[in-house]
Amino acid sequence: MTPERRLWQTVVLHAVADATYSIGPKASDEAIRAKRDADAWIKGDSKDYRRVCDWAGMDPDFIRDAYMSGRINREALRKSGVEITE
DSSP states (O other), rough: OOOHHHHHHHHHHHHHHHHTOOOOTTOHHHHHHHHHHHHHHHHHTTTHHHHHHHHHHHHHHHHHHHHHHHSHHHHHHTTTTTOOOO
């Protein structure tokens, strides 16, 4: 795998991690905005989203469908080895 592909995979997985972040009562405005923006980016199916998934070698429809159905969540990301910071 090329370093570029790995970079774009990280971008997609980071967006999923942001979108699945549990917002608590003391969440910062930045965390709330990151969650909202990541959710909209994944669900919106924009050209940008599709292009980034393509560069990552990931199927954008699969990622979006898995995210929206809950099959991709923070626990699934952790189990697959994705580093998630709280």
